[in-house]
Amino acid sequence: MQVFQTAKDAALAMRPDVPVYCFRPGVLREDIRRFREAFPGQTAYAVKTNGEPMVLQTLADAGVDVFDVASPGEFEAVRAVAPKAEMLYMHPIKAQSDIRLALETYGIRTMSLDHEDEVAKILRIVRALDLDPAGITVFIRLQTKGHAAYELSKKFGAAPAHAVELLQRCHRIGFKVGLCFHVGSQIEDPETYERALASCDWVRNRADVPLAGLDVGGGFPAEYGYDPRRKKPDMPGMGQIMSRLRSDIEEWGFGDIPLVAEPGRVVVARCFSLIVRVLLRKGRRLYINDGIWASLSDSWTGKITLPARFIPDPARVARRGDASSIVPFRVCGATCDSVDILSRPFWLPETVDTGDWIEIGHIGAYSLSLRTRFNGFYPDTFVEVETPFDEGDAAEGFASLETMAD
Numbered sequence: 001m002q003v004f005q006t007a008k009d010a011a012l013a014m015r016p017d018v019p020v021y022c023f024r025p026g027v028l029r030e031d032i033r034r035f036r037e038a039f040p041g042q043t044a045y046a047v048k049t050n051g052e053p054m055v056l057q058t059l060a061d062a063g064v065d066v067f068d069v070a071s072p073g074e075f076e077a078v079r080a081v082a083p084k085a086e087m088l089y090m091h092p093i094k095a096q097s098d099i100r101l102a103l104e105t106y107g108i109r110t111m112s113l114d115h116e117d118e119v120a121k122i123l124r125i126v127r128a129l130d131l132d133p134a135g136i137t138v139f140i141r142l143q144t145k146g147h148a149a150y151e152l153s154k155k156f157g158a159a160p161a162h163a164v165e166l167l168q169r170c171h172r173i174g175f176k177v178g179l180c181f182h183v184g185s186q187i188e189d190p191e192t193y194e195r196a197l198a199s200c201d202w203v204r205n206r207a208d209v210p211l212a213g214l215d216v217g218g219g220f221p222a223e224y225g226y227d228p229r230r231k232k233p234d235m236p237g238m239g240q241i242m243s244r245l246r247s248d249i250e251e252w253g254f255g256d257i258p259l260v261a262e263p264g265r266v267v268v269a270r271c272f273s274l275i276v277r278v279l280l281r282k283g284r285r286l287y288i289n290d291g292i293w294a295s296l297s298d299s300w301t302g303k304i305t306l307p308a309r310f311i312p313d314p315a316r317v318a319r320r321g322d323a324s325s326i327v328p329f330r331v332c333g334a335t336c337d338s339v340d341i342l343s344r345p346f347w348l349p350e351t352v353d354t355g356d357w358i359e360i361g362h363i364g365a366y367s368l369s370l371r372t373r374f375n376g377f378y379p380d381t382f383v384e385v386e387t388p389f390d391e392g393d394a395a396e397g398f399a400s401l402e403t404m405a406d
């Protein structure tokens with residue numbers, strides 16, 4: 001991979017017409033180190049957030065030896081870079097053949113579930129393979145109610161009374177049992193984990209079986225940008241969330257059982273930026289070479305504000321407008337699909353024009369992993385960049401925030 005000091009250096013050297021991902025392995029090492037130091041248990045990186053081999057390899061080299069996986073594709077990706085790493089198969093609803101593959105071929109011994117029919121599926125394969133249930137840890141996934149930018153808690157999870165029943169059932173079979181939850185991604189309220197822990201406490205007291213572990217899932221917030229014309233939003237930082245979580249864990253009496261966290265977004269958000277090119281400017285519209293079917297589907301929801309840096313093409317001699325005036329542009333994606341228009345504008349210098357580049361920061365989470373081949377576009381060009389996005393020149397603008405009138 002080519003290495004550049006900054007994304008601007010990369011853009012001016014390569015003059016790329018395709019989107020370019022700028023990977024910052026140093027930032028990734030820093031962010032995973034910070035999380036592992038702050039969390040008082042096992043850190044299992046959630047592979048779905050960004051499963052690129054370069055990411056998994058960097059994490060494995062940095063000492064990550066547990067991964068949260070959900071599919072055969074993810075088992076394989078982890079095994080390829082970290083043959084000895086432990087995998088936690090934390091998808092509560094699994095295909096029968098995938099359960100078999102996990103147990104038989106990948107030696108996975110930790111799974112989650114939220115229904116008795118899933119217990120039956122797992123047990124059938126455990127018996128067929130003649131495995132001892134005592135060698136397998138089953139986490140019962142608990143329903144939670146939280147406030148996160150991405151509410152994922154509605155889809156999975158057993159209600160507390162149901163979870164009690166599942167814990168007891170799995171314990172009777174001879175599995176080791178634990179409790180897990182996942183509050184959704186990018187949580188906005190530090191009380192979210194406490195509510196989930198209170199629920200776990202209720203379940204534990206009624207189930208009255210020994211717990212082999214508590215898995216607090218992911219959801220830890222990453223740092224993004226904000227609209228500079230407004231008051232900085234009062235978002236709790238990672239440090240604050242973590243110290244609150246640690247004291248909640250103690251307070252609810254979970255301090256003495258093995259803990260697991262499954263962070264995704266907070267680990268990888270900062271370690272990638274994306275260089276996109278303006279293919280055409282039409283008034284206040286920019287047509288760029290990426291979009292919602294490629295790297296920008298996560299920001300498309302408009303819940304996240306990404307910092308954006310303008311990289312003017314030095315080859316353009318004539319420019320209109322005032323470079324210090326930051327104005328909103330509607331952004332249209334690369335595909336021919338008419339829904340491929342970002343729901344929020346990019347705020348950029350008025351002078352931006354056809355042929356210029358824009359570096360969008362902090363896009364490491366849920367961007368590369370969600371890109372599609374729709375319309376034949378598939379961004380897959382990578383460079384390595386040494387300077388962290390936030391340490392470069394100040395970002396002039398930001399991507400994806402306020403609704404814009406047509």
Ligand SMILES: *Cc1c(COP(=O)(O)O)cnc(C)c1O
Pocket residue numbers: 046048049068090182184185186217218219220262263264265266365
């Ligand atoms: C997606 C997911 C994660 C990671 O969530 P982040 O918000 O990216 O930290 C962790 N655990 C489970 C079960 C998930 O589905």
